[in-house]
Amino acid sequence: MKPSLAIRISIHALLLAACAITLYPVAWVVKTAVTPRQSFSPSPNPWPSTWSLSNFRDVLGTHQGATWLFGRQLLNSLLVSASVTIVGVVLACGAAYALSRFRFIGRDFSLRGFLLSQMFPGVVTAIPLYILLDHLQLLNSLAGLVLVYSTTAIPFCVFMLKGYFDSLPHELEEAVLLDGGTHFDAFFRVILPLSRPALAVTALFSFLTAWNEFILAATFMSRPASYTLPVAMQNYVGDFSTEWGHFAAGAVLVSLPVMLLFFALEKHLIGGLTEGAVKG
Amino acid sequence: MPLRLCESARSMATVTLDGVGKDHGKAQILGSLSFEIADGELLVLVGPSGCGKSTLLRCIAGLDELSRGRILVDGRDVTQAAPRDRDLAMVFQNYALYPHLTVRENLAFGLKMRKMPAAEIAQRVNDVALLLGLETLLERTPQKLSGGQCQRVAIGRALVRTPKAFLFDEPLSNLDAALRTQMRVELKRLHQRLGATMIYVTHDQVEAMTLADRIAVLRQGVLQQLGTPTELYERPNNLFVARFLGTPEINVVDGKELMQKQFMATLPDRAVKVGIRPESIHFVADGKPARVDLLEQLGWESLVHLDCDGVRLVARVSANAPTVGATVGFKIDDRALHYFDRDEKRL
Numbered sequence: 341m342k343p344s345l346a347i348r349i350s351i352h353a354l355l356l357a358a359c360a361i362t363l364y365p366v367a368w369v370v371k372t373a374v375t376p377r378q379s380f381s382p383s384p385n386p387w388p389s390t391w392s393l394s395n396f397r398d399v400l401g402t403h404q405g406a407t408w409l410f411g412r413q414l415l416n417s418l419l420v421s422a423s424v425t426i427v428g429v430v431l432a433c434g435a436a437y438a439l440s441r442f443r444f445i446g447r448d449f450s451l452r453g454f455l456l457s458q459m460f461p462g463v464v465t466a467i468p469l470y471i472l473l474d475h476l477q478l479l480n481s482l483a484g485l486v487l488v489y490s491t492t493a494i495p496f497c498v499f500m501l502k503g504y505f506d507s508l509p510h511e512l513e514e515a516v517l518l519d520g521g522t523h524f525d526a527f528f529r530v531i532l533p534l535s536r537p538a539l540a541v542t543a544l545f546s547f548l549t550a551w552n553e554f555i556l557a558a559t560f561m562s563r564p565a566s567y568t569l570p571v572a573m574q575n576y577v578g579d580f581s582t583e584w585g586h587f588a589a590g591a592v593l594v595s596l597p598v599m600l601l602f603f604a605l606e607k608h609l610i611g612g613l614t615e616g617a618v619k620g
Numbered sequence: 621m622p623l624r625l626c627e628s629a630r631s632m633a634t635v636t637l638d639g640v641g642k643d644h645g646k647a648q649i650l651g652s653l654s655f656e657i658a659d660g661e662l663l664v665l666v667g668p669s670g671c672g673k674s675t676l677l678r679c680i681a682g683l684d685e686l687s688r689g690r691i692l693v694d695g696r697d698v699t700q701a702a703p704r705d706r707d708l709a710m711v712f713q714n715y716a717l718y719p720h721l722t723v724r725e726n727l728a729f730g731l732k733m734r735k736m737p738a739a740e741i742a743q744r745v746n747d748v749a750l751l752l753g754l755e756t757l758l759e760r761t762p763q764k765l766s767g768g769q770c771q772r773v774a775i776g777r778a779l780v781r782t783p784k785a786f787l788f789d790e791p792l793s794n795l796d797a798a799l800r801t802q803m804r805v806e807l808k809r810l811h812q813r814l815g816a817t818m819i820y821v822t823h824d825q826v827e828a829m830t831l832a833d834r835i836a837v838l839r840q841g842v843l844q845q846l847g848t849p850t851e852l853y854e855r856p857n858n859l860f861v862a863r864f865l866g867t868p869e870i871n872v873v874d875g876k877e878l879m880q881k882q883f884m885a886t887l888p889d890r891a892v893k894v895g896i897r898p899e900s901i902h903f904v905a906d907g908k909p910a911r912v913d914l915l916e917q918l919g920w921e922s923l924v925h926l927d928c929d930g931v932r933l934v935a936r937v938s939a940n941a942p943t944v945g946a947t948v949g950f951k952i953d954d955r956a957l958h959y960f961d962r963d964e965k966r967l
Binding site: 515 | 681682683702703704708709710712713714716718719720729730733734777781
């Protein structure tokens with residue numbers, strides 16, 4: 341039965357209110373970013389009274405000697421996040437497929453191991469990882485950060501993809517085997533193309549996790565040229581004063597690539613999340 | 621019908637099972653089965669759920685490993701061969717069409733896997749499409765097809781490869797009743813046209829009786845009887861087969877009770893149970909009286925449930941069904957009685 345007009349208006353009013361509550365802090369950050377001051381505005385009005393792009397110019401124009409620091413840090417973030425995504429998804433695909441489809445010695449142990457690694461917050465491992473990276477001479481190196489992030493990204497990706505592979509009927513692979521193919525053919529020609537939504541979701545979450553991570557990057561990276569963007573933003577928070585305008589402008593700039601990625605993958609995201617839920 | 625496909629599809633083969641068995645842990649799924657499916661034969665494996673018929677089919681396909689025995693296709697031992705090396709095609713219960721590929725790509729998939737030249741692939745796909753009436757559906761994806769069309773594509777995918785034998789795993793069980801009947805007829809016609817070797821698994825005895833050249837009845841992984849539909853219906857090896865085949869089910873009455881209540885004068889030695897097919901009961905004016913307990917009218921025939929001195933029987937009559945509560949006279953055709961011993965084996 342179609343709900344009455346009053347109910348529909350109430351539902352839309354509630355949804356609008358929820359959107360307003362969610363977007364208010366974002367609007368406030370944007371207001372701080374476009375206001376040419378470095379202090380908090382005491383006004384609750386999220387609409388800026390003066391407009392300026394000076395904070396963005398300052399953040400984007402950060403230099404260290406001849407090095408364009410913001411560009412370098414953006415590149416660091418992109419390289420680390422993209423590498424973690426590629427390493428995570430590629431390695432997890434094979435592992436998740438094997439764990440989903442085959443029974444072998446160590447299968448249950450591997451699954452529990454992956455689960456166990458997800459139970460602890462990343463910061464708990466900061467000190468042992470620091471010592472390890474120091475021994476491997478990977479401190480201040482992007483490769484070291486990729487390695488560290490991958491240790492959390494891979495178990496996450498494995499669980500996400502295994503859940504999706506489990507929902508795909510075994511008969512599809514059996515049909516490939518009878519059609520003259522191998523397990524590799526089944527995986528590459530049927531399972532992977534069918535898993536595009538799950539791959540998109542997994543890739544996006546891996547990218548986001550690496551893109552937003554702060555604590556480990558701040559622990560392992562001590563040179564500004566090695567910083568990722570979240571660590572670089574920390575520089576605007578001083579002991580005695582905080583440059584809120586620069587900080588907000590940086591936050592907006594850091595969010596932009598992620599937002600673009602979300603919009604680009606929106607269709608897959610919704611498909612991926614719902615398909616996994618109803619299949620089976 | 622395209623002649624080329626018809627000719628090439630005649631690559632028939634015998635399939636021989638030699639002591640085939642399958643265990644799952646300590647549980648025995650299949651005992652030790654030995655029989656041969658002849659060139660161009662349509663053999664139906666039938667039995668209740670869990671009897672091992674699908675497992676046997678999967679073992680023949682190479683999807684499950686055998687615990688013992690051998691499988692030979694055209695005399696070649698394929699027991700250890702991978703599914704792709706057996707040259708068998710299988711039609712699955714849920715179709716197993718590749719959802720991301722069009723009907724044309726689904727049909728061509730197996731041929732591409734076998735590295736067939738593109739021109740020949742296109743030719744064969746078109747031939748099969750024509751044979752199964754899929755010409756207008758070739759560019760659609762499976763999501764845009766009905767259940768019956770999906771099943772046709774699944775059959776086409778098997779057919780296009782012209783394998784040595786076809787394996788069908790309950791291919792019609794996901795279809796509604798009307799479509800099932802239609803597809804059954806189409807399958808029968810297809811088998812008559814192609815004369816290919818087919819092994820067909822079903823739990824539906826009507827499908828088994830109407831499609832099969834021979835039927836193999838399985839129970840708990842053990843072969844109960846192998847024979848033509850008529851043989852199995854008229855001379856069931858045991859009570860299980862007698863009960864499994866026939867709608868409505870055969871009437872099974874205790875032999876002693878029949879004697880006591882003077883249904884019959886004598887009973888063969890060792891006979892414990894007596895099977896009476898519903899069509900062996902005839903209504904006659906001077907027969908043994910029975911009360912009509914229930915009437916099931918099917919239009920072309922009626923099933924009459926009788927209560928005769930505490931013995932319950934079902935009779936099948938084609939016309940003039942009595943009314944519920946009426947008393948009718950009936951007699952049983954003695955020649956059509958089936959006698960079973962204590963172990964439920966036929967005497």
